[in-house]
Amino acid sequence: xxxxxxxxxxxxxxxxxxxxxxxxxxxxxxxxxxxxxxxxxxxxxxxxxxxxxxxxxxxxxxxxxxxxxxxxxxxxxxxxxxxxxxxxxxxxxxxxxxxxxxxxxxxx
Amino acid sequence: xxxxxxxxxxxxxxxxxxxxxxxxxxxxxxxxxxxxxxxxxxxxxxxxxxxxxxxxxxxxxxxxxxxxxxxxxxxxxxxxxxxxxxxxxxxxxxxxxxxxxxxxxxxxxxxxxxxxxxxxxxxxxxxxxxxxxxxxxxxxxxxxxxxxxxxxxxxxxxxxxxxxxxxxxxxxxxxxxxxxxxxxxxxxxxxxxxxxxxxxxxxxxxxxxxxxxxxxxxxxxxxxxxxxxxxxxxxx
Numbered sequence: 001x002x003x004x005x006x007x008x009x010x011x012x013x014x015x016x017x018x019x020x021x022x023x024x025x026x027x028x029x030x031x032x033x034x035x036x037x038x039x040x041x042x043x044x045x046x047x048x049x050x051x052x053x054x055x056x057x058x059x060x061x062x063x064x065x066x067x068x069x070x071x072x073x074x075x076x077x078x079x080x081x082x083x084x085x086x087x088x089x090x091x092x093x094x095x096x097x098x099x100x101x102x103x104x105x106x107x108x
Numbered sequence: 109x110x111x112x113x114x115x116x117x118x119x120x121x122x123x124x125x126x127x128x129x130x131x132x133x134x135x136x137x138x139x140x141x142x143x144x145x146x147x148x149x150x151x152x153x154x155x156x157x158x159x160x161x162x163x164x165x166x167x168x169x170x171x172x173x174x175x176x177x178x179x180x181x182x183x184x185x186x187x188x189x190x191x192x193x194x195x196x197x198x199x200x201x202x203x204x205x206x207x208x209x210x211x212x213x214x215x216x217x218x219x220x221x222x223x224x225x226x227x228x229x230x231x232x233x234x235x236x237x238x239x240x241x242x243x244x245x246x247x248x249x250x251x252x253x254x255x256x257x258x259x260x261x262x263x264x265x266x267x268x269x270x271x272x273x274x275x276x277x278x279x280x281x282x283x284x285x286x287x288x289x290x291x292x293x294x295x296x297x298x299x300x301x302x303x304x305x306x307x308x309x310x311x312x313x314x315x316x317x318x319x320x321x322x323x324x325x326x327x328x329x330x331x332x333x334x335x336x337x338x339x340x341x342x343x344x
Contacts, residue, residue: 090174103195
């Protein structure tokens with residue numbers, strides 16, 4: 001079920017999935033399907049570290065056989081990386097830290 | 109924007125009451141907005157000495173201040189508002205520190221207080237342009253069209269060259285509830301379970317709100333990518 005600290009296990013999974021994607025695709029790759037939305041939710045749960053073992057196993061299979069899943073996996077991973085890696089992370093101004101500490105001291 | 113004094117003035121200070129009454133009863137009521145409610149809410153109230161309070165505050169709360177500030181800034185999109193919101197949150201956290209159990213998830217606990225402060229004190233006066241009613245958006249995206257098939261046609265290669273500012277602008281253009289789940293999940297790395305506690309919503313709602321938020325974000329990113337001259341081609 002839900003894991004409490006997902007980042008390391010997700011990284012391991014991503015390496016495994018990238019390895020699968022670097023291998024030549026099977027000849028009869030499925031090019032379209034009718035339940036992309038469900039698969040997208042599954043892919044998101046996996047990349048978010050909040051998936052089940054069955055979902056992981058299903059994606060493992062689909063990355064060998066299903067073009068929509070491959071495409072969605074790559075996009076979701078890319079967008080997560082954009083958000084976590086490229087956006088500026090604002091740091092708390094030192095002045096605010098000092099102000100909070102000073103006000104806390106007045107409390108007791 | 110309200111000054112910190114205005115924000116604080118309507119909130120009774122627990123510490124004052126504690127000192128005058130001596131011992132607080134087991135009912136240990138939470139503030140009306142329940143913003144200092146324990147994440148998980150199943151933990152009994154702790155009694156800390158004054159010294160212990162400062163130790164907990166400095167060791168468990170202060171290390172998260174940069175994440176908290178970033179969250180506040182992404183919610184309010186304004187540095188002064190982020191300042192007020194973070195200060196307000198940390199003061200509340202200190203006053204209600206007895207409902208925090210040492211060693212539990214301080215970051216989630218603090219984020220929950222900040223989120224509640226934002227909703228109660230800031231959101232009404234938010235400078236957000238073109239305010240979209242969340243309910244409307246949720247209804248739209250809950251409609252059958254959206255549920256049956258709404259996958260945004262976009263290729264990973266098309267967005268990989270976007271710069272941080274463009275991603276931030278796309279994110280900022282989302283209604284705040286959608287922006288919030290993306291920040292918590294993709295920037296802060298909370299699990300669905302933690303997000304459910306921070307936002308006081310079921311895990312299923314976390315999952316579907318994230319899904320919709322990302323579809324909206326992809327729509328925005330696709331527009332950016334298109335404006336940069338990338339073309340969405342059909343699958344090779």
